[in-house]
Amino acid sequence: MIGPVDGRAVPRYAGPPTFARLPRLDEVSRADVAIVGLPFDAGVSYRPGARFGPAHIRQSSRLLRAYHPAVGVSPFADLQVADAGDLALNPFDIPEALGAAELGIRSLAEDGARVVGLGGDHTLALPALRALHALHGPVAVLHFDAHLDTWDTYFGAPYTHGTPFRRASEEGLIDRERSMHVGIRGPLYSAADLDDDARLGFAVVRADDYETDGVARAVDRLRRRLTGGPVYVSVDIDVLDPAAAPGTGTPEAGGLTSRELLHTLRGLAGLDIVGIDVVEVAPAYDHAEITGIAAAHVVYDLLAVLATAR
Numbered sequence: 056m057i058g059p060v061d062g063r064a065v066p067r068y069a070g071p072p073t074f075a076r077l078p079r080l081d082e083v084s085r086a087d088v089a090i091v092g093l094p095f096d097a098g099v100s101y102r103p104g105a106r107f108g109p110a111h112i113r114q115s116s117r118l119l120r121a122y123h124p125a126v127g128v129s130p131f132a133d134l135q136v137a138d139a140g141d142l143a144l145n146p147f148d149i150p151e152a153l154g155a156a157e158l159g160i161r162s163l164a165e166d167g168a169r170v171v172g173l174g175g176d177h178t179l180a181l182p183a184l185r186a187l188h189a190l191h192g193p194v195a196v197l198h199f200d201a202h203l204d205t206w207d208t209y210f211g212a213p214y215t216h217g218t219p220f221r222r223a224s225e226e227g228l229i230d231r232e233r234s235m236h237v238g239i240r241g242p243l244y245s246a247a248d249l250d251d252d253a254r255l256g257f258a259v260v261r262a263d264d265y266e267t268d269g270v271a272r273a274v275d276r277l278r279r280r281l282t283g284g285p286v287y288v289s290v291d292i293d294v295l296d297p298a299a300a301p302g303t304g305t306p307e308a309g310g311l312t313s314r315e316l317l318h319t320l321r322g323l324a325g326l327d328i329v330g331i332d333v334v335e336v337a338p339a340y341d342h343a344e345i346t347g348i349a350a351a352h353v354v355y356d357l358l359a360v361l362a363t364a365r
C-alpha cells in the first residue's frame with residue numbers, strides 16, 4: 056500500500072494537495088478506494104459555491120493521521136486509497152454534467168474501487184446511483200441530510216439538489232424496502248412531502264430523535280433496515296448543525312453534532328457499503344475550515360468502516 060505523506064517528515068501544510076496527502080490514482084497500480092472530486096453546483100436552490108467543495112475538503116484533510124483508535128484500524132494501510140482528481144462537469148448543461156459524472160464514477164467502480172465522491176451539490180447522488188445500479192442492481196440509500204431531497208421539480212427543473220432521491224426512486228435505482236434518511240428537520244413545503252417521501256421508499260430518523268432516543272437507538276434502527284444488501288451512503292454536510300457546518304448552501308437550525316454523526320457512521324461496520332458521497336460543502340460560507348474539517352472526518356470515518364471489512 057502507498058499511504059499518505061508522513062506528517063512527521065513533511066509538514067502538514069506542504070506536500071501534495073490530494074485528499075489526506077494520499078497518492079494520486081495514477082501513482083498506484085490499483086485502488087480499493089478512489090476519492091474523486093465532483094465540482095458542480097448548477098443544481099442548487101439557494102447559496103451557490105459547492106463547486107469549490109472538493110478542493111476545500113482536500114485542504115481540510117491535511118491533518119488526518121494513520122490510525123483510527125475508535126474503530127481500531129489504519130484505513131490507509133488496510134486499503135489502498137487514492138485520489139482520482141476531479142471530473143470535468145459542464146456547469147451550463149445539467150444533464151450533460153450528470154452523464155459525465157455517471158460515466159466517471161462507473162469507470163472507477165468497474166476498475167474495482169469503492170468510489171467516494173466529494174461534492175459538489177446533492178444533484179450528484181443521482182448519477183452516482185445510476186452508475187452503481189448498473190453494477191449492483193438496486194441499492195439501499197442511507198442518506199444523511201437536513202432535507203428529504205425527494206421533492207419533484209423546481210421551476211419545472213427535474214434535476215436539482217432537492218430532487219435526486221425522487222428521481223432515483225422513480226428510475227428503480229434504489230431498494231425501496233431498505234432506504235432511509237437520517238437527520239431530517241426543518242420546514243417543509245407541506246405535510247404531503249412526508250407521505251410522498253414514504254411512498255418513494257424512505258424511512259426517517261429525525262434530528263429530534265437523536266435528542267430523545269440517542270445515537271445507539273439511531274444506529275440500531277438503521278442497521279436493522281440496511282442489512283442484507285448493498286448500501287450507498289450519501290452525506291449532505293448540512294445534516295450537521297450550522298454551528299458544526301456553516302459552510303453549506305441551505306443550512307437548517309437544530310442539526311446533529313459532529314460527534315453524533317461520526318459515532319453513527321462508525322456504527323455502519325459490517326454493512327456492504329458500495330459507494331459514498333459527501334456533498335454540499337460550500338467554502339465561501341465556512342470559517343476556520345469548520346465545515347471542511349467535518350467533511351474530511353466524515354470521509355475518514357467511512358474509510359475506517361470500509362477497512363473493517365478487510
Ligand SMILES: N=C(N)NCCCC(=O)O
Nearest residue numbers: 100177202216217305335
Ligand atoms: N440538498 C440540499 N442541501 N438542499 C435541498 C434544499 C432544497 C430546497 O431548497 O427546497
Ligand SMILES: [Zn+2]
Nearest residue numbers: 201202291293
Ligand atoms: Zn441538505
Ligand SMILES: [Zn+2]
Nearest residue numbers: 177200204291
Ligand atoms: Zn441534500
